[in-house]
Amino acid sequence: MAEPAWDSWLATRATVRLRRGLQRNDTSATGLFDLSSNDYLGLSAHHLVRRAAADAALRHGAGASASRVATGTLSVHRELEAGLCQYTQRQAALVFSSGYTANLGVLAAMGGPGSLFILDAHAHASLIDGARLSGATLATAMHNDLADFTRLLEANRSSKHPKARVMLVVESIYSVFGDAAPLAALATLCTQFGALLLVDEAHSLAATSQGSAVLAAGLADQRQVLSTATLSKALGSQGGAVLLGGQGAPELRDHLVNTARTFIFDTALSPAAAAAALAALRLADPQRLGALAHSAGLIRDLLQGQLSLADRVEVGAGAVISVKMPTADSAARTAAALAGKGIAVACFRPPSVPDGISRIRLTAHAHHRRPELSAAIAKVARTIIEEDS
Numbered sequence: 001m002a003e004p005a006w007d008s009w010l011a012t013r014a015t016v017r018l019r020r021g022l023q024r025n026d027t028s029a030t031g032l033f034d035l036s037s038n039d040y041l042g043l044s045a046h047h048l049v050r051r052a053a054a055d056a057a058l059r060h061g062a063g064a065s066a067s068r069v070a071t072g073t074l075s076v077h078r079e080l081e082a083g084l085c086q087y088t089q090r091q092a093a094l095v096f097s098s099g100y101t102a103n104l105g106v107l108a109a110m111g112g113p114g115s116l117f118i119l120d121a122h123a124h125a126s127l128i129d130g131a132r133l134s135g136a137t138l139a140t141a142m143h144n145d146l147a148d149f150t151r152l153l154e155a156n157r158s159s160k161h162p163k164a165r166v167m168l169v170v171e172s173i174y175s176v177f178g179d180a181a182p183l184a185a186l187a188t189l190c191t192q193f194g195a196l197l198l199v200d201e202a203h204s205l206a207a208t209s210q211g212s213a214v215l216a217a218g219l220a221d222q223r224q225v226l227s228t229a230t231l232s233k234a235l236g237s238q239g240g241a242v243l244l245g246g247q248g249a250p251e252l253r254d255h256l257v258n259t260a261r262t263f264i265f266d267t268a269l270s271p272a273a274a275a276a277a278l279a280a281l282r283l284a285d286p287q288r289l290g291a292l293a294h295s296a297g298l299i300r301d302l303l304q305g306q307l308s309l310a311d312r313v314e315v316g317a318g319a320v321i322s323v324k325m326p327t328a329d330s331a332a333r334t335a336a337a338l339a340g341k342g343i344a345v346a347c348f349r350p351p352s353v354p355d356g357i358s359r360i361r362l363t364a365h366a367h368h369r370r371p372e373l374s375a376a377i378a379k380v381a382r383t384i385i386e387e388d389s
């Protein structure tokens with residue numbers, strides 16, 4: 001293709017982005033009061049986590065040098081997998097180089113002809129991409145709507161050519177709205193229909209009660225519940241994992257080792273990241289989880305206490321708190337104004353918002369002290385109201 005075609009295409013895409021208020025930038029937020037990162041427990045900077053990363057790099061090298069199925073598997077990967085199993089009370093774990101590749105890997109490895117994946121409408125991009133790669137027939141259920149999941153399961157069962165292998169795909173805590181999936185009810189539904197449930201625990205591993213939403217829902221030992229997680233949010237490191245429970249977990253892990261393309265054709269997680277995640281797991285104790293829940297509750301209460309914002313604050317369950325904004329532009333303006341006042345918040349705009357409504361997203365952190373946090377939230381509320389008017 002001639003170059004001018006590419007140039008004019010790029011220019012058109014940029015113009016459309018700007019006109020719609022959807023321009024994104026990879027600017028640094030260093031030094032700002034952090035209401036934006038996913039380092040929920042502040043462990044990324046913890047001296048024991050950094051020390052573990054440094055020691056692992058010195059011991060094993062800066063990189064793993066090969067895929068896990070070649071020569072890339074190191075003792076630290078095995079130790080991390082054992083640590084993840086112990087923490088989440090699951091039976092088998094497989095570590096990937098990111099949460100994104102864990103989702104892509106497991107979905108593609110479980111799909112193919114004869115399978116149906118029913119995704120929640122708010123599922124993360126990595127779940128959608130994995131489902132598309134999988135070759136499974138895809139359906140979308142309305143967000144957190146058990147009746148709609150049931151309708152789709154029944155439609156498959158009564159169709160002329162029902163798919164024999166069905167999997168529901170959800171997040172434990174949704175990354176944009178911050179609300180929780182009804183995991184226990186979804187698992188019961190799966191049992192009724194002989195389906196699997198895949199739960200992305202990106203925002204609940206080491207970030208909600210008991211450190212795992214699957215564990216808290218009493219599903220850790222359930223064979224039909226598969227979970228994925230990222231090591232790059234509450235654990236402050238990098239990487240991802242698939243976690244399995246119940247009878248058959250080792251066989252399923254073996255299937256993934258042999259078929260998950262993002263496991264096989266990807267260099268193994270770096271030793272420093274693996275060791276850091278393992279050290280962080282040991283620090284993600286009930287006291288830190290309690291402090292995180294306390295910070296999240298305080299943010300919600302303070303925002304909902306503002307009359308003009310009350311009905312715009314999403315009813316969240318974890319450390320993610322979202323506030324609806326009238327336009328993509330006003331969301332971007334508010335985030336920029338807050339950065340100017342020393343506060344980092346996330347700005348979510350299409351296509352990152354499942355309902356097309358832009359949002360300011362705040363994340364709670366266990367290490368924020370009450371006075372500083374209250375002062376920052378007061379500024380956030382004032383700025384949102386000012387930018388709206």
Ligand SMILES: Cc1ncc(COP(=O)(O)O)c(C=O)c1O
Nearest residue numbers: 098099100124175202230232239
């Ligand atoms: C719900 C969800 N799943 C998966 C991921 C991907 O995780 P990672 O950043 O480790 O690739 C994210 C992170 O953005 C996420 O929010």
